[in-house]
Amino acid sequence: xxxxxxxxSDVAREADVSPSTASVVFSGKTPVSDATRRRVLxxxxxxxxxxxxxxxxxxxxxxSGIVGVVVGSSMNHLFLDPVQRLMMDGLAEEVAPxxxxxxxxRTGTDVENAPTLLTAPLDAAVLIGCDLxxxxxxxxxxxxxxxxxxxxxxxGPGVPxxxxxxxxxxxTAAAYLRDLGHTDVAIVTLRPSFEVGGGWLDxxxxxxxxxxxxxxxxxxxxxxxxxxxxxxxxxxxxxxxxGRVLFADPHRRPTAVIAQSDLLAxxxxxxxxxxxxxxxxxxxxxxxxxxxxDGLAPYExxxxxxxxxxxxRAAGAAVAAMLDGRTPASVLLSCTFRIxxxxxxxxxxx
Amino acid sequence: xxxxxxxxSDVAREADVSPSTASVVFSGKTPVSDATRRRVLxxxxxxxxxxxxxxxxxxxxxxSGIVGVVVGSSMNHLFLDPVQRLMMDGLAEEVAPxxxxxxxxRTGTDVENAPTLLTAPLDAAVLIGCDLxxxxxxxxxxxxxxxxxxxxxxxGPGVPxxxxxxxxxxxTAAAYLRDLGHTDVAIVTLRPSFEVGGGWLDxxxxxxxxxxxxxxxxxxxxxxxxxxxxxxxxxxxxxxxxGRVLFADPHRRPTAVIAQSDLLAxxxxxxxxxxxxxxxxxxxxxxxxxxxxDGLAPYExxxxxxxxxxxxRAAGAAVAAMLDGRTPASVLLSCTFRIxxxxxxxxxxx
DNA sequence: ACAGCCTACCGAATCGATTCGACGTGCTGG
DNA sequence: CCAGCACGTCGAATCGATTCGGTAGGCTGT
Numbered sequence: 001x002x003x004x005x006x007x008x009s010d011v012a013r014e015a016d017v018s019p020s021t022a023s024v025v026f027s028g029k030t031p032v033s034d035a036t037r038r039r040v041l042x043x044x045x046x047x048x049x050x051x052x053x054x055x056x057x058x059x060x061x062x063x064s065g066i067v068g069v070v071v072g073s074s075m076n077h078l079f080l081d082p083v084q085r086l087m088m089d090g091l092a093e094e095v096a097p098x099x100x101x102x103x104x105x106r107t108g109t110d111v112e113n114a115p116t117l118l119t120a121p122l123d124a125a126v127l128i129g130c131d132l133x134x135x136x137x138x139x140x141x142x143x144x145x146x147x148x149x150x151x152x153x154x155x156g157p158g159v160p161x162x163x164x165x166x167x168x169x170x171x172t173a174a175a176y177l178r179d180l181g182h183t184d185v186a187i188v189t190l191r192p193s194f195e196v197g198g199g200w201l202d203x204x205x206x207x208x209x210x211x212x213x214x215x216x217x218x219x220x221x222x223x224x225x226x227x228x229x230x231x232x233x234x235x236x237x238x239x240x241x242x243g244r245v246l247f248a249d250p251h252r253r254p255t256a257v258i259a260q261s262d263l264l265a266x267x268x269x270x271x272x273x274x275x276x277x278x279x280x281x282x283x284x285x286x287x288x289x290x291x292x293x294d295g296l297a298p299y300e301x302x303x304x305x306x307x308x309x310x311x312x313r314a315a316g317a318a319v320a321a322m323l324d325g326r327t328p329a330s331v332l333l334s335c336t337f338r339i340x341x342x343x344x345x346x347x348x349x350x
Numbered sequence: 351x352x353x354x355x356x357x358x359s360d361v362a363r364e365a366d367v368s369p370s371t372a373s374v375v376f377s378g379k380t381p382v383s384d385a386t387r388r389r390v391l392x393x394x395x396x397x398x399x400x401x402x403x404x405x406x407x408x409x410x411x412x413x414s415g416i417v418g419v420v421v422g423s424s425m426n427h428l429f430l431d432p433v434q435r436l437m438m439d440g441l442a443e444e445v446a447p448x449x450x451x452x453x454x455x456r457t458g459t460d461v462e463n464a465p466t467l468l469t470a471p472l473d474a475a476v477l478i479g480c481d482l483x484x485x486x487x488x489x490x491x492x493x494x495x496x497x498x499x500x501x502x503x504x505x506g507p508g509v510p511x512x513x514x515x516x517x518x519x520x521x522t523a524a525a526y527l528r529d530l531g532h533t534d535v536a537i538v539t540l541r542p543s544f545e546v547g548g549g550w551l552d553x554x555x556x557x558x559x560x561x562x563x564x565x566x567x568x569x570x571x572x573x574x575x576x577x578x579x580x581x582x583x584x585x586x587x588x589x590x591x592x593g594r595v596l597f598a599d600p601h602r603r604p605t606a607v608i609a610q611s612d613l614l615a616x617x618x619x620x621x622x623x624x625x626x627x628x629x630x631x632x633x634x635x636x637x638x639x640x641x642x643x644d645g646l647a648p649y650e651x652x653x654x655x656x657x658x659x660x661x662x663r664a665a666g667a668a669v670a671a672m673l674d675g676r677t678p679a680s681v682l683l684s685c686t687f688r689i690x691x692x693x694x695x696x697x698x699x700x
Numbered sequence: 701a702c703a704g705c706c707t708a709c710c711g712a713a714t715c716g717a718t719t720c721g722a723c724g725t726g727c728t729g730g
Numbered sequence: 731c732c733a734g735c736a737c738g739t740c741g742a743a744t745c746g747a748t749t750c751g752g753t754a755g756g757c758t759g760t
């Protein structure tokens with residue numbers, strides 16, 4: 001029953017040529033006479049040979065066509081975020097022409113021999129953010145010569161990064177609210193660190209997740225004393241919960257909320273509706289990301305539009321460059337401010 | 351500058367042992383004396399050798415530790431659905447102990463040399479659904495001896511399938527509505543085929559996507575003449591659009607809506623609210639999947655709960671079995687009916 | 701003291717494809 | 731008529747790790 005799969009040598013023998021010739025028929029690296037090509041292809045069809053074994057090819061070529069993407073422990077969580085989904089699409093799109101696909105590597109699971117940066121046959125790796133536990137295996141991978149790119153995170157010197165002008169962008173949105181006349185503004189943040197979950201953010205907590213910190217800084221550049229309520233991650237339900245806290249006391253509610261993501265903003269808007277508040281009449285809400293939020297309609301969010309797809313593509317391009325032996329520079333992408341219908345002057349000004 | 355990475359032979363030479371001995375120090379397949387082990391490890395550390403090259407190992411072992419997952423052309427679309435996300439988690443979790451990771455293979459893109467079932471170094475492949483364009487490369491892969499598992503689809507004989515009792519489950523929900531007294535029921539379906547998008551479903555359209563057909567059959571078992579409105583896919587916004595159509599005419603609106611997914615149901619509920627209809631007072635809504643829908647709160651949907659994670663795990667187990675040389679049987683998973691607060695007797699009955 | 705055994709290690713073959721320099725045709729031009 | 735060239739094909743080495751049959755050396759038991 002164990003029928004050994006035909007190899008290229010078998011095909012060569014059947015076609016009465018040398019293995020090298022048979023090989024080039026498939027790879028096309030060297031011209032081959034038409035007659036020979038036909039003979040080889042016929043022999044291949046005959047033996048049911050479909051093409052070179054990718055494993056052998058990858059050993060010889062030193063390229064496996066696989067780019068590792070280090071995601072957190074749960075894809076359910078990661079891909080909840082439209083930004084990540086679009087980014088993955090951009091990334092996949094960009095590396096595809098290189099014959100590369102994306103291998104999902106999960107961290108945080110302590111399964112015995114789960115695949116890692118070191119055990120998987122990777123050509124390169126892309127890190128999304130960069131949490132501490134990763135740094136260890138990262139160094140090893142790096143020292144093995146594996147090209148690495150980091151998206152919105154810092155993996156040490158020499159690792160190209162794909163960054164977003166989070167702080168500037170968020171400052172723009174905050175300034176817009178200020179110019180509308182808002183002074184009583186609350187901030188709903190993404191997760192501040194892997195240790196801390198949600199809750200009011202004291203001044204002294206250490207915000208280790210870059211995105212959260214940068215966007216918070218941008219908001220605080222304009223509203224230095226604005227209270228910040230942290231969530232455990234980017235989702236409508238987290239935003240809803242935060243919004244309920246913000247709107248709980250009718251006498252002490254903000255006139256505007258800066259949410260650090262569109263999903264959070266959608267949740268805050270939902271909470272406002274629940275509390276009988278009109279958006280933007282009673283409360284203005286800004287988001288961040290500029291992604292279509294399923295279920296946000298009919299609102300058009302005032303937000304900072306980033307092209308998540310471009311972010312993925314930039315990472316892909318950086319990977320491609322490294323595979324070509326070049327050394328890509330870090331990339332800083334910009335957001336554009338989009339004014340929607342969820343912001344307006346505060347009640348007192350109208 | 352091209353410093354050739356150290357190989358296991360280099361390490362062996364440095365430690366003054368044979369390559370075979372050095373190899374077993376890393377693999378642990380054979381006992382090695384403590385002294386030797388230490389010498390080898392020291393030599394490795396010395397040369398900066400981190401472990402066997404996965405590419406070479408995979409050629410020799412015939413195992414790459416990579417399971418291909420064939421997704422559609424857009425991850426953004428695929429992972430919009432919580433069911434898919436959870437399924438991927440279950441799958442990843444189940445294959446991880448085998449040292450396997452998931453490689454995302456996109457179909458529908460016609461990039462020149464994008465990785466495929468044939469060109470990627472896969473140990474096995476999992477298909478989600480099974481669209482026609484896939485069948486071709488699938489046959490080739492199958493003939494190469496690549497283990498394949500299909501989730502909710504049909505990839506021909508000999509390919510183990512992971513299935514759901516869609517029809518039975520949907521029938522249960524429909525019967526529940528009937529027992530509540532509903533007679534005027536509308537169905538909001540998932541995408542009927544890759545050709546057809548949304549719109550009212552005539553009796554004669556060919557529903558080629560199994561999930562859609564099966565759930566529709568289940569509903570029609572109870573309400574044979576219920577009109578069915580198709581959507582282009584599982585999302586809140588699609589459900590919202592469908593709901594608007596259903597509730598457009600106040601005089602001819604259904605008293606209950608059977609949505610083929612929770613996301614669609616959430617959209618329908620949103621549409622009902624928009625139209626000033628109370629749920630479940632004016633209209634009952636059922637979903638399918640039993641996943642947490644971000645933004646559905648505070649409703650608790652009446653729905654059919656499937657364990658998407660289990661579905662993924664079942665697929666993973668089947669893959670694992672095939673990697674072990676066993677032949678797994680197809681698996682039929684069951685949904686459980688969960689009554690929430692989105693269904694009640696029709697207005698006329700109260 | 702010798703047969704027999706166990707442990708730890710070695711050598712060489714193997715996985716399958718690719719590549720590059722070498723080689724043999726058959727043809728052209730001087 | 732022969733040097734020179736172009737084209738197509740071949741051989742052999744290589745990518746790096748793993749495995750399995752075999753062997754040397756030390757130990758036990760009688």
